[in-house]
Amino acid sequence: MEYEDKAGAPRKPPSPKQNVRKNLDFEPLSTTALILEDRPANLPAKPAEEAQKHRQQYEEMVVQAKKRELKEARRRKKQLEERCRLEESIGNAALTWNNEVLPHWETVWSSRKVRDLWWQGIPPSVRGKVWSLAIGNELNITHELFDICLARAKERWRSFSAGGPEAESEDAGFSAADREASLELIKLDISRTFPNLCIFQQGGPYHDTLHSILGAYTCYRPDVGYVQGMSFIAAVLILNLDTADAFIAFSNLLNKPCQMAFFRVDHGLMLTYFAAFEVFFEENLPKLFAHFKKNNLTPDIYLIDWIFTLYSKSLPLDLACRVWDVFCRDGEEFLFRTALGLLKLFEDILTKMDFIHVAQFLTRLPDHLPAEELFASIATIQMQSRNRKWAQVLTALQRDSRDVERGSPSLRH
Amino acid sequence: MTYAYLFKYIIIGDTGVGKSCLLLQFTDKRFQPVHDLTIGVEFGARMVNIDGKQIKLQIWDTAGQESFRSITRSYYRGAAGALLVYDITRRETFNHLTSWLEDARQHSSSNMVIMLIGNKSDLESRRDVKREEGEAFAREHGLIFMETSAKTACNVEEAFINTAKEIYRKIQQGLFDVHNEANGIKIGPQQCISTSAGPSTAQRNSGDIESNSGCC
Numbered sequence: 001m002e003y004e005d006k007a008g009a010p011r012k013p014p015s016p017k018q019n020v021r022k023n024l025d026f027e028p029l030s031t032t033a034l035i036l037e038d039r040p041a042n043l044p045a046k047p048a049e050e051a052q053k054h055r056q057q058y059e060e061m062v063v064q065a066k067k068r069e070l071k072e073a074r075r076r077k078k079q080l081e082e083r084c085r086l087e088e089s090i091g092n093a094a095l096t097w098n099n100e101v102l103p104h105w106e107t108v109w110s111s112r113k114v115r116d117l118w119w120q121g122i123p124p125s126v127r128g129k130v131w132s133l134a135i136g137n138e139l140n141i142t143h144e145l146f147d148i149c150l151a152r153a154k155e156r157w158r159s160f161s162a163g164g165p166e167a168e169s170e171d172a173g174f175s176a177a178d179r180e181a182s183l184e185l186i187k188l189d190i191s192r193t194f195p196n197l198c199i200f201q202q203g204g205p206y207h208d209t210l211h212s213i214l215g216a217y218t219c220y221r222p223d224v225g226y227v228q229g230m231s232f233i234a235a236v237l238i239l240n241l242d243t244a245d246a247f248i249a250f251s252n253l254l255n256k257p258c259q260m261a262f263f264r265v266d267h268g269l270m271l272t273y274f275a276a277f278e279v280f281f282e283e284n285l286p287k288l289f290a291h292f293k294k295n296n297l298t299p300d301i302y303l304i305d306w307i308f309t310l311y312s313k314s315l316p317l318d319l320a321c322r323v324w325d326v327f328c329r330d331g332e333e334f335l336f337r338t339a340l341g342l343l344k345l346f347e348d349i350l351t352k353m354d355f356i357h358v359a360q361f362l363t364r365l366p367d368h369l370p371a372e373e374l375f376a377s378i379a380t381i382q383m384q385s386r387n388r389k390w391a392q393v394l395t396a397l398q399r400d401s402r403d404v405e406r407g408s409p410s411l412r413h
Numbered sequence: 414m415t416y417a418y419l420f421k422y423i424i425i426g427d428t429g430v431g432k433s434c435l436l437l438q439f440t441d442k443r444f445q446p447v448h449d450l451t452i453g454v455e456f457g458a459r460m461v462n463i464d465g466k467q468i469k470l471q472i473w474d475t476a477g478q479e480s481f482r483s484i485t486r487s488y489y490r491g492a493a494g495a496l497l498v499y500d501i502t503r504r505e506t507f508n509h510l511t512s513w514l515e516d517a518r519q520h521s522s523s524n525m526v527i528m529l530i531g532n533k534s535d536l537e538s539r540r541d542v543k544r545e546e547g548e549a550f551a552r553e554h555g556l557i558f559m560e561t562s563a564k565t566a567c568n569v570e571e572a573f574i575n576t577a578k579e580i581y582r583k584i585q586q587g588l589f590d591v592h593n594e595a596n597g598i599k600i601g602p603q604q605c606i607s608t609s610a611g612p613s614t615a616q617r618n619s620g621d622i623e624s625n626s627g628c629c
Contacts, residue, residue, distance in 0.1 A: 185478065188429045195447040228428065228478045229452045267483045304453030304484065313449065356471050359456045 094123040097130065105133050118329050119375075121322045128240035134328035135249050143244040146216060153215030157183060182226045186214045193231040194317075200235055209238050213247050220251060227263045229308030230254070236312045236324065258332035262307055272401050273307075274299040276394040277336045283385045284340050288347050295355045299339075302362035307335055314363075319371050333383055333390035341378030417466040420580055421473065421491055421597035422573075425513055426498035427506040428477030431532040434563035435498065436474045439573050444564050451476045454488060461574055463581045469601070470577065482516065489520035493589070493597030494528065494576040499547075501531045501560065502539040507546070514554060522596050524588055528557045528576045535562040 039046060046054070101114055108114050122130050160183060190210050191201050199206045213234045218226050233253065237246040254263055261269040277299050282289040291297075305314055310327065312320040327334045342365070343350065350358055383390050424432045433448050433455065440457040457472040473492070475485045489495070495517055499506040510529070517527060531547045544560055551558035557575060561568040583589050584598065591598045 185428065189450055191447060192450040195449065201447070225480075227480050228450055228476060231450075265480050265483055270484075300484070300487075301454060308452045313452065356456060356458045360458070363453075363455050 090123045093117060093120065094125050097123060097126040102126065102129060102133075109133070115329065119326060122325045124240075124321075127321065127325070128237075128245070131237075131240060131324065131328050132245055132249050135252050137248055137252055139248075139252055139255060141220075141248045141251055145220075146244045146247045149216035149219040149247075150212050152219045153212070156219075157215070182218055183215070185228075186211065186218075186226050186231070189228060189231045190214070193235050197317075200231075206235070206238055209243050209246075210234055212243060213238065213250055216247055217251060217254075221254075224254070224260075224263060227265070229313075230263065232309040232312045236310070236317075236320065240321075256332065258307070258335070262304075268401060269398075270300070270304075272394065272397045273336075274303060275397050275401075276390065277303065277339065279385050279393050279397075280336065280381075280383060280390070281340060281343070284381050285344055285347060288343060288351055291351050292358070295358065297355060297358055301359055303336075303339060305363060306339055310335065311338065314365050316367070316369060319369055319374065322371060322375070336390070337381050337383055338378055340381045341374060344381065345374055345377040414460065414469075415467065416460060416469040416601040418581075418584070418591070418601060419469040419471055419599040420493045420577060421471050422494045422496060422576065423473045423475060423488055423492040424496045424498060425475055425485065425517065426477055426496075426530075427500070427503075427509050427513075430477065430498045430500040430503070430506050431563045432477065432496075432498050433474055435496070435530070435532060435561065435569055435572070436472055438563045438566050438569045440472075442566070444566070446564075453481075453484065459573075461577055463574070463577050466581070467601070468577055468581070470573065486516060486520045489517060489525075491595050491597045492521055492525055493580050494526045495521065496528050496530055496572065496576065497556070498530045498532050499542070500533050501542045501544075501547075502533050502536050504541045507531075507542045507550075510550060514556075524583060524596060526557070526576055526579045526583065527554075528559065528572055528579075529554075530572055531558075531560040532563060534560040534567060535564050 096117060101108055101117070118130075190207060193200050193210065195201065198204055200210050201207060210231065214226055214231060217224075217230070217234075230250075234246065234250050237249050237253075240246075241249060253259060258273065260266075261273065278289070281292075281299070310320070311323045314320075315323065323334070323338050327338075330337075342362075346361070350361065353361065385393055388396070424436060426432055428450070433451050434444060436455075436457045437448070438444055440459050451474060453476055455474045457470075457474060459470050459472075461468050461470060473488050475481070475488055497510065497513055497517065499510060501507075514527070517525070529547060529551045531542060531544065547560065548558055550556075557579060559568050559572045559575070561572050563569060580589070580598070584591055589596050589598055591600055
């Protein structure tokens, strides 16, 4: 009401007194400046002490704002320096890998120096090469073999899309219907592989490549066929290697004992892997282990996804690649060590959660995971239990489960 | 958050029929046209209100590929309800229902309530399985039946809630032993306190939806 009276009164143009502002080299945001404006002429003037007080307040605000600006600028500079340093170190690491490691691979790959360098993460420019060398080619797959498998896969796609699968005798035991289902499934899954990246989907640059590798693999290994999860592994390899080399790495990777156990869905053997994992879980994180036991949080709930896709679905891609780096160096045990590193990183919050919250948390990890913190956490995980290493624990459990022979799967002994 | 009961659900059915999308629509009220494929199992949870009682649904969303059947089988244990999903635009997903049902019956408690769901009802032009066929299959095997669309949210709410209603009815009839967790039912942590306390902000009272409220 009072306001309306004043608004209704005839207005005089505001007399802008800029002189107070001019002696400040810092130009603050308009709203902060308002405080300094003199009152409109139709209002009683500010008493001198009030004006003085406002001026002081204003100056304090400016000082604060300047401080913030400066701090922000310093932060940005530091960030930039950090990025430069990171880029430089990546560049240096790439040089070291190219000049000192790769040419003498056989003799130096297991040396202390290379192992340390490896832990830091392989520079993207040499990553594919290092993965290939580390995975090896025990299966002696050649580029020609890949071409043959791919040609055969293409023939099948054609014959199925032309309608009516014809009888083929060479793969007896794998019915035409099975194969058709598997081909259909590959098509369905490719679009669901890293959908956010938009490069494997229909029309994307790597759609055909992913299709080729998975198709060729089902022809190369009809006994294994296509199993969900494979598309993620093939996709990560494609991002780092040429098609034929990606196929070679893919086939050899899947041929490793742990991957074979999982992709053939050998349930008994998978349980043995989980049991071995639990031995190290209890050893490293006894409190959390007890909490999980109490809440029936069995390892399959979170490990199946992590192991099948080698973390590529559950971790941010750059972080997943770093896990792959060390997985290539240390083998399957690093997959389980990573799992324990993750559990340890989140131990405090996990201990406070009930079944459903832990299950949801672990099957959908936070989008932003600090790489250095995760690797620091993994580094503290000891893969030794009563002087036994991973492989020894696993072998012992395998022997046990064979002895029990289809008895109730004893997860612990 | 207090609740009177907790029901464990399991969602099963062939790969690509929309199991995860149904769950996402039910828990988050959104649809993802391209969903990540599920490896192993994923989880969802939501509170619903049946007859004035708060009921917490704990939902296990499983991988559909045939190869994973042996893993999925171990998740039936302790489920009070199952949503068996097929895709109305892909007949083979309907043809496989018998084998899914066999699995479900063999590995779950005999009282488990099974809701048969024909999903993707928004894709009428590509329909490959008639609604009557779904109805007939359900009748023959004693299942509840609905057609849903995870995309338009049509009947999604109803599918989850009608299953809960049926389980609740069975509890009241004394068919479920609620003290045996193997039946997939747990009594809420504060059962002695009246659970009809004011509706929470996040949960809506969804108890009175007519079954088959046909928007599909």
